[in-house]
Amino acid sequence: MIEFRNVDxxxxxxxxxxxxxxxxxxxxxxxxxxxxxxxxxxxLRLLIGLYRPDRGEIFVDxxxxxxxxxxxxxQIRSRMGMVFQQGALFDSMTVGENVGYxxxxxxxxxxSDVEEPVRHYLELVGLDPDLIDRMPDQxxxxxxxxxxxxxxxxxxxxxxxxxxxxxxxxxxxxxxRITDLILRLRDAHGKTAIMVTHDIADAFKxxxxxxxxxxxxxxxxxxxxxxxxxxxxxxxxxxxxFRKAIAAAQQQFQAAPRGPSGPSAAPHEGGRA
Amino acid sequence: MVPPVIVALVERxxxxxxxxxxxxxxxxxxxxxxxxxxxxxxxxxxxxHFSLIGSLAIVLVSALVAGQALAIQLARELTNTGTxxxxxxxxxxSVVRALGPVLTGMVVASRMSAGITAELGAMRxxxxxxxxxxxxxxxxxxxxxxxxxxxxxxxxxxxILGDGLAMLGGAFVGLQYHLTWxxxxxxxxxxxxxxxxxxxxxxPFFFAILIVTTACWKGFRSEGGAKGVGLATTESVVIASVxxxxxxxxxxxxxxxxxxx
Numbered sequence: 001m002i003e004f005r006n007v008d009x010x011x012x013x014x015x016x017x018x019x020x021x022x023x024x025x026x027x028x029x030x031x032x033x034x035x036x037x038x039x040x041x042x043x044l045r046l047l048i049g050l051y052r053p054d055r056g057e058i059f060v061d062x063x064x065x066x067x068x069x070x071x072x073x074x075q076i077r078s079r080m081g082m083v084f085q086q087g088a089l090f091d092s093m094t095v096g097e098n099v100g101y102x103x104x105x106x107x108x109x110x111x112s113d114v115e116e117p118v119r120h121y122l123e124l125v126g127l128d129p130d131l132i133d134r135m136p137d138q139x140x141x142x143x144x145x146x147x148x149x150x151x152x153x154x155x156x157x158x159x160x161x162x163x164x165x166x167x168x169x170x171x172x173x174x175x176x177r178i179t180d181l182i183l184r185l186r187d188a189h190g191k192t193a194i195m196v197t198h199d200i201a202d203a204f205k206x207x208x209x210x211x212x213x214x215x216x217x218x219x220x221x222x223x224x225x226x227x228x229x230x231x232x233x234x235x236x237x238x239x240x241x242f243r244k245a246i247a248a249a250q251q252q253f254q255a256a257p258r259g260p261s262g263p264s265a266a267p268h269e270g271g272r273a
Numbered sequence: 274m275v276p277p278v279i280v281a282l283v284e285r286x287x288x289x290x291x292x293x294x295x296x297x298x299x300x301x302x303x304x305x306x307x308x309x310x311x312x313x314x315x316x317x318x319x320x321x322h323f324s325l326i327g328s329l330a331i332v333l334v335s336a337l338v339a340g341q342a343l344a345i346q347l348a349r350e351l352t353n354t355g356t357x358x359x360x361x362x363x364x365x366x367s368v369v370r371a372l373g374p375v376l377t378g379m380v381v382a383s384r385m386s387a388g389i390t391a392e393l394g395a396m397r398x399x400x401x402x403x404x405x406x407x408x409x410x411x412x413x414x415x416x417x418x419x420x421x422x423x424x425x426x427x428x429x430x431x432x433i434l435g436d437g438l439a440m441l442g443g444a445f446v447g448l449q450y451h452l453t454w455x456x457x458x459x460x461x462x463x464x465x466x467x468x469x470x471x472x473x474x475x476x477p478f479f480f481a482i483l484i485v486t487t488a489c490w491k492g493f494r495s496e497g498g499a500k501g502v503g504l505a506t507t508e509s510v511v512i513a514s515v516x517x518x519x520x521x522x523x524x525x526x527x528x529x530x531x532x533x534x
């Protein structure tokens with residue numbers, strides 16, 4: 001389980017996050033929404049240990065990662081996989097080397113030893129395993145993003161997946177493939193996930209729980225349904241351009257069959273809008 | 274009330290101190306990481322090929338041309354004073370002790386600093402360096418140490434080869450001034466003493482560390498997308514070039530003192 005408790009974070013004296021608190025139960029997907037510059041990506045960077053909070057605690061399975069040593073942090077990180085904005089694939093490596101990176105680093109194996117798991121993870125994200133020798137710049141944006149997800153999954157089979165705007169800049173079809181994949185990883189593989197996005201439709205599709213940030217503060221926390229009914233002025237303003245998309249996404253979501261760990265399986269606590 | 278100009282000066286000084294401190298810590302971390310596992314041998318070999326083979330042609334051409342230019346100046350003055358037989362001697366002192374390491378360092382810095390900073394800056398702006406950290410990799414060990422080890426090996430080798438070509442250029446000029454091949458090389462060999470070689474061969478180690486650490490540090494700290502990477506690239510070349518000249522003076526003084534000259 002993931003928990004942020006009263007976390008403050010600033011860069012160069014400028015506050016980025018103020019008194020952030022939220023929880024993500026095991027096997028659930030939390031979506032963090034908010035306009036650009038609201039501090040969404042910073043939450044993920046704090047969680048992966050790229051930044052340390054000024055104040056507050058960040059718990060991963062009961063352990064406060066803001067207080068642990070660098071060596072312990074590396075061990076905790078090995079249970080997480082992160083998909084960066086734009087994928088952040090290593091452009092000097094092939095697709096196979098990217099996906100197998102964590103395995104090669106951890107085990108120091110020969111590249112041929114990791115070929116089989118690499119092919120498995122490429123298939124898992126719906127890519128042709130024969131892409132293994134291609135360079136990232138030879139792939140489309142959607143394929144690069146799926147390679148990034150395969151790379152995150154191959155990181156010693158992580159229990160927590162962090163997605164930083166995984167569908168930004170993709171065409172609707174590619175974006176849908178990515179969100180379907182995120183849902184599949186949750187429902188079929190039980191992965192806990194946090195997804196940062198500003199795409200409301202994506203949020204409604206994959207979220208068990210939604211947190212909205214505005215200028216570094218939490219202004220809403222609750223389910224998608226609660227978000228759709230929320231009446232705070234900022235949330236109304238934020239959601240206004242997407243009201244039609246929300247209605248469509250809700251309709252589609254309700255019509256779709258839900259997995260055992262889907263939203264219907266575990267009722268959420270009331271929203272705090 | 275403190276005048277704004279004083280406040281601005283104090284602020285600039287504080288930034289300068291912080292920058293120097295940051296670079297010093299980065300360099301220290303790079304040197305320390307060089308002795309810790311894991312060692313990225315393949316990456317080091319790749320970087321060695323890039324820095325040694327990739328820089329070879331430009332270093333040799335520069336050295337041959339610069340050696341001849343220097344020899345023309347020296348030969349004329351030595352002929353006027355009736356001591357042109359000392360050309361080999363003067364070339365050893367000028368090239369092996371002073372010009373060779375600096376020239377090779379400058380040529381390699383201009384080629385490699387820009388490349389390293391641009392590459393690492395692009396990795397920074399596309400989150401690839403953060404991705405390395407997220408996968409539990411120390412980016413200094415993965416990206417900086419192999420480049421540092423490679424150039425610490427490559428630069429002394431390039432300096433030796435460059436010195437050789439510069440001396441050869443001097444020999445051609447000597448022939449034009451009716452100085453025999455044997456007399457020129459006799460002078461060269463006579464003054465190619467271990468002490469002179471030591472002065473010339475110690476400098477490239479320091480220059481290599483300076484070139485790699487400034488280039489990597491600038492790449493790691495670059496911000497602001499393509500414009501920021503461009504600015505960092507320019508700065509890294511300038512810092513490395515000026516740094517080589519400053520380091521040359523410092524190492525020369527220290528080595529002269531150590532040798533009792």
